[in-house]
Amino acid sequence: MSRRLSGRAWRRIPPPPANAPLFGALAQFERDLIRERTNAGLKAAEARGRRGGRKPVVTPDKLARAKTHLAAGLTVREAAARVKVGKTALYQALGEPAGQVEG
Structure with a gap:
């Protein structure tokens, strides 16, 4: 066991459970x-x-107009x-950079 200083008193901190790597493996399996x-x-x-995704705002008709x-x-x-x-x-x-000025 390790000890940690908490204020003026020492207190004992229990080690992590022995099955902690198992929980990590299960979590990774679930993510997969x-x-x-x-x-x-x-x-x-x-x-x-x-x-998937949003429908395009600029339709071919709007682009032509x-x-x-x-x-x-x-x-x-x-x-x-x-x-x-x-x-x-x-x-x-239009396929142009947004800062380009028409003219």
């Missing part, structure tokens, strides 16, 4: 099972044609406001 089940579920969903606004001379901010999307989302859909 969860990871395996999650990946199996994602693959099954993909096979059914489902994909935004491109016509940009060609007409509007800024990205104005074009994004007209098609009702954020300017960052529009920059991302």
Whole structure:
């Protein structure tokens, strides 16, 4: 047993249980099972044609309309406001860096 100083008095601290490594191994096994089940579920969903994540905000129709606004001379901010999307989302859909200025 080890001893630890607590204030002015010494107190004895019991050693960890002998089965502590067993608990760690069981926890790791459980994490591996969860990871395996999650990946199996994602693959099954993909096979059914489902994909996770959010739906894209900028649809192909909105992107086409935004491109016509940009060609007409509007800024990205104005074009994004007209098609009702954020300017960052529009920059991302256009494939341009967000800081680039149209002109």
